[in-house]
Amino acid sequence: xxxxxxxxxxxxxxxxxxxxxxxxxxxxxxxxxxxxxxxxxxxxxxxxxxxxxxxxxxxxxxxxxxxxxxxxxxxxxxxxxxxxxxxxxxxxxxxxxxxxxxxxxxxxxxxxxxxxxxxxxxxxxxxxxxxxxxxxxxxxxxxxxxxxxxxxxxxxxxxxxxxxxxxxxxxxxxxxxxxxxxxxxxxxxxxxxxxxxxxxxxxxxxxxxxxxxxxxxxxxxxxxxxxxxxxxxxxxxxxxxxxxxxxxxxxxxxxxxxxxxxxxxxxxxxxxxxxxxxxxxxxxxxxxxxxxxxxxxxxxxxxxxx
Amino acid sequence: xxxxxxxxxxxxxxxxxxxxxxxxxxxxxxxxxxxxxxxxxxxxxxxxxxxxxxxxxxxxxxxxxxxxxxxxxxxxxxxxxxxxxxxxxxxxxxxxxxxxxxxxxxxxxxxxxxxxxxxxxxxxxxxxxxxxxxxxxxxxxxxxxxxxxxxxxxxxxxxxxxxxxxxxxxxxxxxxxxxxxxxxxxxxxxxxxxxxxxxxxxxxxxxxxxxxxxxxxxxxxxxxxxxxxxxxxxxxxxxxxxxxxxxxxxxxxxxxxxxxxxxxxxxxxxxxxxxxxxxxxxxxxxxxxxxxxxxxxxxxxxxxxxxxxxxxxxxxxxxxxxxxxxxxxxxxx
Numbered sequence: 100x101x102x103x104x105x106x107x108x109x110x111x112x113x114x115x116x117x118x119x120x121x122x123x124x125x126x127x128x129x130x131x132x133x134x135x136x137x138x139x140x141x142x143x144x145x146x147x148x149x150x151x152x153x154x155x156x157x158x159x160x161x162x163x164x165x166x167x168x169x170x171x172x173x174x175x176x177x178x179x180x181x182x183x184x185x186x187x188x189x190x191x192x193x194x195x196x197x198x199x200x201x202x203x204x205x206x207x208x209x210x211x212x213x214x215x216x217x218x219x220x221x222x223x224x225x226x227x228x229x230x231x232x233x234x235x236x237x238x239x240x241x242x243x244x245x246x247x248x249x250x251x252x253x254x255x256x257x258x259x260x261x262x263x264x265x266x267x268x269x270x271x272x273x274x275x276x277x278x279x280x281x282x283x284x285x286x287x288x289x290x291x292x293x294x295x296x297x298x299x300x301x302x303x304x305x306x307x308x309x310x311x312x313x314x315x316x317x318x319x320x321x322x323x324x325x326x327x328x329x330x331x332x333x334x335x336x337x338x339x340x341x342x343x344x345x346x347x348x349x350x351x352x353x354x355x356x357x358x359x360x361x362x363x364x365x366x367x368x369x370x371x372x373x374x375x376x377x378x379x380x381x382x383x384x385x386x387x388x389x390x391x392x393x394x395x396x397x398x399x400x401x402x403x404x405x
Numbered sequence: 406x407x408x409x410x411x412x413x414x415x416x417x418x419x420x421x422x423x424x425x426x427x428x429x430x431x432x433x434x435x436x437x438x439x440x441x442x443x444x445x446x447x448x449x450x451x452x453x454x455x456x457x458x459x460x461x462x463x464x465x466x467x468x469x470x471x472x473x474x475x476x477x478x479x480x481x482x483x484x485x486x487x488x489x490x491x492x493x494x495x496x497x498x499x500x501x502x503x504x505x506x507x508x509x510x511x512x513x514x515x516x517x518x519x520x521x522x523x524x525x526x527x528x529x530x531x532x533x534x535x536x537x538x539x540x541x542x543x544x545x546x547x548x549x550x551x552x553x554x555x556x557x558x559x560x561x562x563x564x565x566x567x568x569x570x571x572x573x574x575x576x577x578x579x580x581x582x583x584x585x586x587x588x589x590x591x592x593x594x595x596x597x598x599x600x601x602x603x604x605x606x607x608x609x610x611x612x613x614x615x616x617x618x619x620x621x622x623x624x625x626x627x628x629x630x631x632x633x634x635x636x637x638x639x640x641x642x643x644x645x646x647x648x649x650x651x652x653x654x655x656x657x658x659x660x661x662x663x664x665x666x667x668x669x670x671x672x673x674x675x676x677x678x679x680x681x682x683x684x685x686x687x688x689x690x691x692x693x694x695x696x697x698x699x700x701x702x703x704x705x706x707x708x709x710x711x712x713x714x715x716x717x718x719x720x721x722x723x724x725x726x727x728x729x730x731x732x733x734x735x736x737x738x
Contacts, residue, residue: 245423249715250677253695257427257711260699261434337548341681344550345696360551364685367558374558378551386546 133322136398143394149387157203166194168201168354177370187372189363195373198354199380205355206384209270209339210332216274218328221281222317228282229289230312240286243279251276252341259347266339266355269348273338277331284327288320322399329395333388340381356381406730413726417719422474424719428712429473432460432704443486443702459484460705482713483705487698492709496691500713501584502572503690506682507675509606510614515668518618519661522625523652526633537622544619549678553612553685560608570687572605573598609686613678617671624667629660662733669725676714 127135137143156163166173172192173184180187186195228239246254258272292298293316301311342348343357351358356377363373435442440456457463461472476483482492521541525534561569572586573579579590579598587606590598632638633656641655680692687693695710 241419241423244420245427248420248424248719249427249711250673250718252677252680253711253714256680256695256699257431257707260704260707261431262436333546337546340548341550344548344681345684347699357548357550360548360554364554367554368562371558374551374554378548378555381548381551382543382546385548386543389542389546 133395133398137394140394140397142390143398146387146390146392146394149383150391153203153207153384153387156200157207160197160200160204164194164197164200166197168198169193169352177366177373179370180372186376187370189359189370189373190366195359195376198359199356199376202354202356202359202377202380203384205266205349205353206336206339206381209266209273210335210388213270213273213277213335213339214328214331216271217277217281217331218324220274221278222285222324224278225282225285226289226312226317229286230293230308230316232290236286239282243282246276246279247283252338255338255342256345256347259342264347264350266343266349266353269339269342272342273335276338277335280331281324281327284323285320288323289316292316292319326392326396326399329388329392333385333392336381336388337385409730410727413723417723420719421716424712424715425474425477426470428708428715429470431708431711432462433466435704439704443704456486477712482709485698485703485706487701487703487706492706495706496694496709496713498581498584499689499691499694502586502688503676503679503683503692503714505585505587506606506609506613506688506690507672507679509610510675510682511617511668511672512614513610514614514617514621514671517614518621519625519657519664521618522622522664523629523657523660525622525626526629527648527652529630534626538626541619541622544615545623547615549612549616550681550685552615553609553682556608556612557685567608568601568605569608572602572688574601577601609682609688612685613675613682616674616678617668620671621664621667624664625660628663629656632656632660635659658732662729665725665729665732669722672721672725673718676718 170193173194174188174192176188176190176192178184178188178192184194184196186199189195189198224239224243228236249257254276255269255272258275259268262268262271298311298315301315306314339348339355340357340360343355344361346358346361349355349358351362359377360374360381363370363377367374432439438453440453440460440462441448444452444456454463461469464472480493482496484490485492485495488495521537525537528534557569560567573590577598579586579593579602582589582592586602587599590602593599629652638651638656641651646655676692679688679690680696682688683690683693684696691710691714695707695714698704698706698710
């Protein structure tokens with residue numbers, strides 16, 4: 100039996116991670132610190148890699164694949180995966196790999212524009228509601244409540260039903276349903292920051308509302324917005340695919356992943372790869388954004404951690 | 406509790422009115438002339454005027470809205486342009502079908518999610534924990550329509566274990582009483598029919614329940630981990646209670662509160678997801694009803710269907726909020 104000595108129980112007198120003085124007092128900006136933490140998080144790095152891979156594939160699509168995404172009969176119909184056609188071919192003899200690579204362009208584009216749109220309008224409304232308070236806050240907050248009272252995909256479907264069925268309208272719909280999410284986030288941030296002493300100091304100095312908003316309040320609410328934008332990017336891809344699958348988003352022959360899935364579903368028994376790969380791409384892309392978003396949240400805003 | 410209930414319900418009123426305004430606006434926000442969009446370019450002027458009269462589009466906006474809301478209060482959800490019958494009558498069987506499906510999906514999600522989360526927390530950092538969290542991560546990122554298609558392919562087409570479409574055997578129909586297939590087939594007294602109904606529910610139910618299941622599992626795990634570290638659990642362990650009693654009798658009571666919020670929020674995912682699941686599995690629910698209406702440009706059906714689904718969502722969240730204060734007396738309003 101091992102005897103426990105006092106020395107074992109005593110804390111180690113010399114700290115193990117002893118660093119030279121100079122390094123300890125080096126000023127680290129919160130962003131640098133967050134990035135350091137992010138690099139340590141393996142899942143977040145995996146997410147970043149997945150996203151990077153999709154972005155790269157989307158950019159250099161014509162270099163990776165010799166086929167055009169709409170070229171029919173580049174191979175036999177519904178051919179299984181082979182050296183010539185890595186992911187097989189679909190019912191029109193189009194190369195599935197090519198279509199998935201070009202599909203990444205569409206999904207990333209939809210995600211980007213939908214999230215940017217929601218971010219801009221959500222931030223604007225959130226700032227107005229949070230900073231000016233009273234009836235403006237009341238009105239904007241009720242509008243957000245009402246929008247969030249609808250299941251998001253249902254609201255998107257309703258908007259597409261109004262505007263007509265196209266990829267562009269699907270993008271608009273997804274942007275609209277994400278506005279209240281950003282709006283509420285910004286509003287709550289603005290309300291909490293508004294009460295801080297440095298804002299009072301700025302007011303006492305005679306700074307105007309607009310300057311306070313854009314120089315003090317907005318920069319301080321950027322971290323949670325970045326986290327939400329990353330997570331919403333994944334959701335937006337998922338929602339666009341769902342609308343495409345229902346025939347309410349991208350229309351044939353656009354190589355949109357959700358649309359590809361719905362076109363291929365009747366061949367699932369004879370050519371399962373036509374269904375397997377588009378779905379896998381959606382899942383991977385969304386997974387990438389979820390992992391990265393979770394990691395960002397942990398790194399940027401430890402308080403937001405569940 | 407009673408004052409809170411009343412206050413919570415009164416807070417709903419502006420939201421409900423806002424919702425009616427949104428669904429009412431669906432038809433008015435159509436770019437161009439709604440009647441022409443519905444009838445197409447070939448429509449005659451008489452047909453257009455007729456439809457405008459039927460939908461009340463020729464009256465002032467406020468008058469139309471007032472008529473719409475007063476109709477809603479009387480249970481009038483409008484008339485379908487396609488079938489020419491009252492939507493309220495058409496809607497009920499669809500609503501029952503969706504209710505049955507989402508209920509089953511929620512039971513699956515809560516049962517599997519809560520238990521997986523508990524075991525993960527209890528055996529933190531074990532292979533089971535890692536497996537659960539990987540499955541949960543993938544589950545959150547999975548498009549449910551893809552999962553549904555894969556399930557159909559594997560379990561219905563390749564293995565032939567479960568039916569891929571519909572709610573029951575169309576050649577051996579169940580007499581309709583409540584429109585809830587499970588209840589109706591149970592009442593019919595035939596074990597075969599009841600079993601058939603259950604088999605039809607399994608694939609769409611699991612497909613629909615997977616995302617909420619994954620989220621509930623993650624939530625339960627983190628909330629349980631926190632509770633298991635608390636002093637009172639250490640006391641319970643110290644007095645010699647078994648693991649089962651520690652977790653289910655003492656731990657779960659406190660761990661379930663954040664989980665409940667997630668359950669409430671996830672009903673939105675379920676009701677939205679029902680549109681996709683119902684389309685894939687040919688489930689005659691309200692989601693498919695609305696989806697088909699889009700194809701026919703049957704706007705009254707789209708309006709009422711969207712309103713009813715949103716209404717269900719709001720009511721479920723109300724129930725969850727009220728349950729919240731009932732389960733946790735510390736929450737005082």
